[in-house]
Amino acid sequence: MNKYKLILNNNRLEIKKNRKQKKIKKEEISKDYRFAVLSTMSSGKSTLINALLGKDILPSENQACTGKIFEISNFKIENEIIQALKNEEVVFSEIDKDKLGELNNNNEIDKIKIGVKFYGINKEIVLYDTPGVNNYMNKDHEEVTYNFLEKNEIKNIIYILNATQIGVNDDKKFLLDLKEFYKNQEINIIFLLNKIDTVDLEYENKNLILENTRDYLKNLGFENSILIPTSAQIAKILRKGINNNLETRRERLEFKNHIDMYLEKNNISINKKTIGKKMIEKMISETGIKELEAIISKK
Numbered sequence: 001m002n003k004y005k006l007i008l009n010n011n012r013l014e015i016k017k018n019r020k021q022k023k024i025k026k027e028e029i030s031k032d033y034r035f036a037v038l039s040t041m042s043s044g045k046s047t048l049i050n051a052l053l054g055k056d057i058l059p060s061e062n063q064a065c066t067g068k069i070f071e072i073s074n075f076k077i078e079n080e081i082i083q084a085l086k087n088e089e090v091v092f093s094e095i096d097k098d099k100l101g102e103l104n105n106n107n108e109i110d111k112i113k114i115g116v117k118f119y120g121i122n123k124e125i126v127l128y129d130t131p132g133v134n135n136y137m138n139k140d141h142e143e144v145t146y147n148f149l150e151k152n153e154i155k156n157i158i159y160i161l162n163a164t165q166i167g168v169n170d171d172k173k174f175l176l177d178l179k180e181f182y183k184n185q186e187i188n189i190i191f192l193l194n195k196i197d198t199v200d201l202e203y204e205n206k207n208l209i210l211e212n213t214r215d216y217l218k219n220l221g222f223e224n225s226i227l228i229p230t231s232a233q234i235a236k237i238l239r240k241g242i243n244n245n246l247e248t249r250r251e252r253l254e255f256k257n258h259i260d261m262y263l264e265k266n267n268i269s270i271n272k273k274t275i276g277k278k279m280i281e282k283m284i285s286e287t288g289i290k291e292l293e294a295i296i297s298k299k
Contacts (some may be wrong), residue, residue: 013137032155033125035296036253038145039160040170041132044194044232048160049129051236051289054119055245058129059101067104067141069148070129072114080116084109110144119239120293128154133174149181157189158292163196163209163229179221190226190295191217192288197231226295229290234258238284242277258283 037045046058049072057080075081082095086109095112103112117199118125130134130148131141137191157178178189193213198205210229216226240246241255259275262268262283284290 003065022048032100033123033158034128034152034154035158036128036130036149036152036154037124037158037160038130038174039132040162040174043132043158043165045129045132045160047236048158048192048194048230048232048289049127050129051232051239051287052118052121052293053116054236054239054243056236056240057097057114057116059098059104067131067144068109068138069111069131069144069147070114071111072116072127072129074118074121074123074125075115076117077115078117080114082115083113085111085113120165120173121210121297123297127158133170146177155186157187158192159189159273160192160194160211160230161262163199163213166209166213167191172220175220175222184240189220189222190228190231190292191231192228192232192292194232195230196288197234228291230236230292232287232289233290235284235287236289238280 036051049058049070050056053072057072080097082093082097082100083090084092084095084103084106088111091109094105100112103109112212128148130145133142133145159175159178165171191213193210196209199206199209206229210227214225214227217223217227237246237251237254238250238258246252246255259280263270
């Protein structure tokens with residue numbers, strides 16, 4: 001078994017020499033710059049994190065895929081570093097990202113650490129992707145998430161609501177549990193109303209949806225909360241497109257469709273060959289992802 005810890009720095013001598021200083025710095029980061037990403041299953045947690053990374057690292061199929069705690073640290077490195085742990089001891093190292101789906105069902109590990117550069121965040125932060133708590137096919141997922149919250153001092157939560165399923169019982173129960181769990185603690189919660197792009201706005205009013213969601217949160221005890229309408233999947237596809245990293249025909253078609261819809265919605269007549277990064281970044285701004293990044297960066 002490989003016993004070395006994940007060291008996300010090219011200069012190992014500097015780390016060894018300044019081990020005490022590094023530890024203090026890590027504790028400061030862990031207090032104010034750790035964010036737990038929470039939701040019920042299939043609300044888009046892993047897709048959101050991939051959008052923040054600008055590429056697919058976490059498995060994000062439309063199912064309850066996250067079965068372990070994924071600890072994702074922001075480091076300025078070209079290629080991601082991935083290790084799997086059990087009780088904080090490294091079990092597997094130098095893992096290819098394509099193997100992450102298999103590790104979800106591996107009982108030899110309980111955490112996966114990833115060091116990777118975030119697309120639009122420069123601060124040293126840590127995100128935790130947690131299992132959805134309402135997976136009735138695997139009740140262990142609920143236990144993993146609740147145990148994680150109990151054992152770790154988390155001050156910041158990114159809670160993802162599914163715009164197509166506001167007010168469902170599982171979501172309400174989890175939010176009430178969080179309210180009770182943190183009743184005597186200071187906690188910052190950013191609510192994302194994800195998949196807002198899947199709502200048919202020809203028949204539903206976006207502002208009314210946001211107002212109803214705020215009322216829903218207020219009734220559960222979350223008053224004056226930050227609420228960001230979000231389209232994580234669109235943000236991810238657009239960022240992969242900017243980086244020329246669209247991996248499948250389906251992704252390329254999805255990217256093209258988003259461009260076409262944006263041009264049509266804004267009555268823009270333009271040669272598609274001249275579409276540049278500036279316009280696509282403007283499209284990304286409309287997904288809510290940059291607003292989230294700005295809030296995280298100001299913490």
